[in-house]
Amino acid sequence: MSAILEVSGVTKRFGGLVAVNDVSFSLAAGEIAGILGPNGAGKTTLYNLLTGFIPADEGSIVFQGRQLRGVSPHRIVRMGISRTFQLCRPFVGMSVLENVKVGGLAQPAPPEGRDAHAHRLIAQVGLSGKEDMPAELMAYGDQRRLEIARALAASPKLLLLDEPFAGLGSSEIAELSALIRQIHADTGLTVLLIEHKLHEFMKLVNRVIALDFGELIADDVPERIVTHPRVVEAYIGGNVPETEAA
Ligand SMILES: Nc1ncnc2c1ncn2[C@@H]1O[C@H](COP(=O)(O)OP(=O)(O)O)[C@@H](O)[C@H]1O
Ligand SMILES: [Mg+2]
Numbered sequence: 001m002s003a004i005l006e007v008s009g010v011t012k013r014f015g016g017l018v019a020v021n022d023v024s025f026s027l028a029a030g031e032i033a034g035i036l037g038p039n040g041a042g043k044t045t046l047y048n049l050l051t052g053f054i055p056a057d058e059g060s061i062v063f064q065g066r067q068l069r070g071v072s073p074h075r076i077v078r079m080g081i082s083r084t085f086q087l088c089r090p091f092v093g094m095s096v097l098e099n100v101k102v103g104g105l106a107q108p109a110p111p112e113g114r115d116a117h118a119h120r121l122i123a124q125v126g127l128s129g130k131e132d133m134p135a136e137l138m139a140y141g142d143q144r145r146l147e148i149a150r151a152l153a154a155s156p157k158l159l160l161l162d163e164p165f166a167g168l169g170s171s172e173i174a175e176l177s178a179l180i181r182q183i184h185a186d187t188g189l190t191v192l193l194i195e196h197k198l199h200e201f202m203k204l205v206n207r208v209i210a211l212d213f214g215e216l217i218a219d220d221v222p223e224r225i226v227t228h229p230r231v232v233e234a235y236i237g238g239n240v241p242e243t244e245a246a
Contacts, residue, residue, distance in 0.1 A: 004029040004158060004190050005050075010059030012045055012214075019045040021214035022059070027158070032184050032191040034205035036198075036225065038234055042214040043194045044086060047160050051083055052076045064157065077106040080157035084147040086166060086194075090135035096122060096146055097131040103153030110155075121149040124186075125179060141172040145179065152183070158190045159183075165197045173200050180204060202226065210234070 005027040012020040020042045027033055035043050048054045050061060052073040061068040068076055082103070091099050100118040104110075110117045122131055125145040130138065135146055144164055151159055164180065165173045177200040184191050195201040202208075202222040210218040210225060212234040218225055225231055 002029055003027065004064060006060075006062040007050075008060045008062075010046075010049060010061060011057050012042075012049055012054065013057050018214050020049060020056075020211075023211070023214070023216045024059075025209050025216060025219055027190055027192065029157075029190055030188050031207065032180075032193070032205050033207045033209060034201055034222075035192060035194045035209050035211065036196075036201070036231070037211035040213075041211040041234075043211055044162055045214075046211070047083055047162055047194070050076075050160060051081055074106065077154050077156075080155070081160065082106070082151040082154040082156040082158075083160035084144075084151050084162055084164060086162040088140065088143040088147055088167075090138075090143055090146060092134075092136045094135055095132050096127060096135055096138070099135045099146055100149045100153050103150035104155075106154040118149075118153060121152050124152070124183065125149040140167050141176070144168065144176060148179070148183070152187075156189065158192065161191065161193045163194050163196065165195055165200060173197055177204050198226075 003026040008024045010020055010023045011018065023046065035046065037043050049056050052068065052071055056069055063079060063081060066079065091102060097118055100121055101114055104114050104117055122128060125148050127142060127145055127149065130142065138146065164176055168176065181204060183189065193205060205222060208220060208222055208225040209216060210231045217230040217234065218228045220228065
C-alpha cells in the first residue's frame with residue numbers, strides 16, 4: 001500500500017510549550033491506525049495541524065502527494081481530510097439531516113443529490129428515522145454517530161476521529177466500534193483514531209502511534225504497544241487510560 005499521508009518533523013509550539021515535537025510518521029492508504037497518549041500529549045494538536053486549523057512551526061505534511069502546510073482548513077477538507085471532535089459539536093438549532101448536509105457542502109453536489117447523499121449516510125451510521133430531530137437534543141451516543149456522518153458527508157479519503165468513545169458507556173462503545181469497523185470495511189477509507197479506551201481501541205486499529213509530551217515514543221502493532229516500555233511509563237502516575245476522563 002502506498003502512503004496517503006506523510007508527516008515529517010512536524011513541530012508546534014504554544015509559547016514555551018512544545019505541544020508537538022518533531023513528529024514523523026506515515027499512513028498507508030486504507031489502514032486504520034490509532035493515536036495513543038496521555039492527556040496533553042499533543043494528540044488533538046496533531047489533528048489541528050493535519051486539518052489546517054493551526055499552522056505548524058516546522059516540518060512537512062504531505063497528503064496524496066500535496067503539501068498541506070499553509071493550506072486553509074476548507075481546502076484541506078475538499079482535498080479529502082475530515083474530522084470529528086473530542087467534544088461533540090453539532091450545529092445547534094439544526095436537524096440531523098441539515099447537520100449532515102452542511103458537512104457535504106465542502107464538495108460539489110454528488111450525482112445522487114445532496115439530500116439523498118445525506119439520507120444514505122444517516123442510514124449508514126444507524127440514525128434512520130431521526131433525520132428531523134434537533135441535533136443537540138439527541139442522546140450523546142447518537143451525537144457521536146451524527147459527527148461521523150457529517151464528517152463522511154465531505155467524502156473524505158482520510159477520516160480523523162478524536163476520542164469517539166468519550167462519554168459513552170461500554171455497550172455504546174462496542175456498538176460504535178463495530179460501526180467504525182464497518183465503515184472502514186465498506187469504504188476502504190483511511191482512518192486515524194485517537195482513543196483512551198484501550199480495550200476496544202486495540203481491537204480496532206492495526207497500528208498505534210504513541211505520543212507523550214508532544215513526542216512520538218512508539219509506532220508499532222497493538223500487541224507490542226501494550227508492553228512497550230515508554231508507553232507503559234507514559235501511563236504510570238495516575239494517567240491510567242481506561243479511567244481517564246477526557
Ligand atoms: N491553542 C492552544 N494554546 C495553548 N496551548 C495549547 C493550545 N492547544 C493545546 N495546548 C496545549 O498543548 C498541549 C497538548 O494539548 P492537546 O493536543 O489538546 O493534547 P491531547 O489531545 O493529547 O490531550 C497541552 O499542554 C495543551 O494545554
Ligand atoms: Mg485531545
